[in-house]
Amino acid sequence: MKILDGRVAVITGAGSGMGAAMARRFGAAGMKIVVSDIDLSAAQSTVATLAAKGVEAFAVKTDVAESDQVRALADAAYECYGAVHLLCNNAGVVPAGRHRLVWETPLEDWTWSNKVNCMGVVHGIHHFVPRMLAQGEEGHVVTTASVAGLVSSAGSVAYSAAKHAAVRVTEALYAGLLERQAPIGVTLLCPGLVNTRIYESERSRPAELLPGAGAAPESPELQAVADQLYRSAISPDDVAEQVLQAVLSNQFYVLTTSAFDDAIRDRTQAVLERRNPAFASLLSLVQRDQPSSQKERP
Template sequence: MTDWKGRVCVITGAGSGIGAGLARYALQQGMHVIGADVDTAGLQRVTDSAPEGQGSLSTYELDVANADAVANFADWVYAEHGKVNLLFNNAGVLVDGKCWERPLRDWRWIIDVNVMGVIHGLHHFVPRMLQQGEPARVINTASIGGLLGGGTFMSQYQTTKHAVVVLTESLYRELAQEPGEITASVLCPAEVATEIWHSERLRPADERVTLGTAEQEFHDAVANNVAAGPSPDEFAALVFKGIEAGQFWLIPDTAFMPLLEQRTDEIAQQRNPDVVTNIDFDR
């Protein structure tokens, strides 16, 4: 088992869900944890629930969609700690509904957070991680939705998560050509009991969208399924187990694999997508 004590762990989207679970688990391993999120109330809850006497926790208000803010965050982290051993580009939001009906501002919001937020993290942290002289790993959070075919009403979310998967595959190959011990993993959760299906809570009231009846019924059904999933703390233990095993693909729940095989076969055989197939996704 890896000795994480004294190492530095940066987590975006640490105010709730998977990010909060990762923060608590890393603290239990004795790591110096820096949790960042736009949700300051969530960060306070993580602080209040942090295990005592294990590791250290700092929090930082951060909108990952803001490149300058991420640059300042990276400056602060390196000024305080001088290194980053684990970087979780985990912040993410969910937008669903018919792709042509969702306002363009919603498309921009989810792309700016889910895709550009990861890119901002890579741009401002990886150069320093390559120079720090210690082993490091970048973990980008995608979803099983980033592996499977497009689900009904899920185009916005899956578009961003497919981008994160491909970006991380390229990152892994590019880092392998660099000197030093830095590598990457992509995290693809299925259902985990998070608040991702309630992402609208993070937006001003006048920017929230009322879904159509069919979309809302789908949204509510999946949100209820997700709420019954494993806890973020249980999930975090599985994530660290995969990291310690050196895995690129961090996929703790593999029950969806037959659907992935079906999609791959559809592509190989050039069959049209199954119009009745829909999948539950979470981050």
């Protein structure tokens, strides 16, 4: 997309964090913003911030895990503005207990993470892209995945597996639109550490998907390390600027850090060389993603 002014953006998970930052950045570029979040009051707060800057916006409560709610979001956007030019499938959750081993991970974590982190992207594509194609106008779709969808380790398995799936879905979207020679670009955003509230995701977990009493909690030691890492991570506004530039330049892969490059490379080489991988621990991977340890930041 080369022209943003006067166009319409729909952003999920925009009540806080990267979604809210994207709403502010694209709003500042002249776009009208449909702010979607499972927390309506948070979405309305983002709308109020945008309105104070003269940005036209409205809020829609949406649980992206539910197809009917994403369809209703699309209906609301098209009813109000008649078109959607930018779709940011940004909503995501991280189940607590990120350092549980795969056999210790509650089934409820798998279900919840997959419904939001993978099917939320699928629902957005399913309900918006056919309408965007029918418009015949220039457009763009952004998926917020994660570097966790490009590397492997023993930890954060329910989250990472869903993000791996979101990567594959988004690559398929890119390939399909390219085959159709459609005027719709695609960006796959794979952030490293970002200073957001994603590790407070449990606040929005449905009651029916709460894990049983036997689920091992996160150890206080690991939680303290994780909290410190995220406090010193890059800001959502930094990420939003990268996303804006990617939309304007039609860039597909966007990684917010180079700190995971070695892990991505090692995993890929292990596959190509048919050798056993040597995965680093989740904690050691995220500890690399600190300002003092990065060679460069795009």
